[in-house]
Amino acid sequence: MGEEGILTIEKTEGRRKCPKCNEEDKRMIHESLDKETIINDYPKMYGKKYRCGRCGCEWREK
Ligand SMILES: [Zn+2]
Numbered sequence: 001m002g003e004e005g006i007l008t009i010e011k012t013e014g015r016r017k018c019p020k021c022n023e024e025d026k027r028m029i030h031e032s033l034d035k036e037t038i039i040n041d042y043p044k045m046y047g048k049k050y051r052c053g054r055c056g057c058e059w060r061e062k
Contacts, residue, residue: 006049007059018052019059028053034060 009019017024030051037047037060049060 005058007057009059009061011061016050018055018057020057021052021055023052023054
């Protein structure tokens with residue numbers, strides 16, 4: 001599993017949308033835990049990543 005496929009983008013104001021195809025339908029944007037990004041050690045907290053159901057693009061927000 002390579003990390004190369006994941007984009008990192010600036011957190012956007014307002015609606016979240018796919019950085020590649022601009023999909024902004026919430027039902028098409030799947031949120032999941034990003035185990036590569038630890039935002040707190042104790043308690044363990046992970047960042048989030050998103051995947052677009054339309055083009056398959058994955059990204060995380062800064
Ligand atoms: Zn997309």
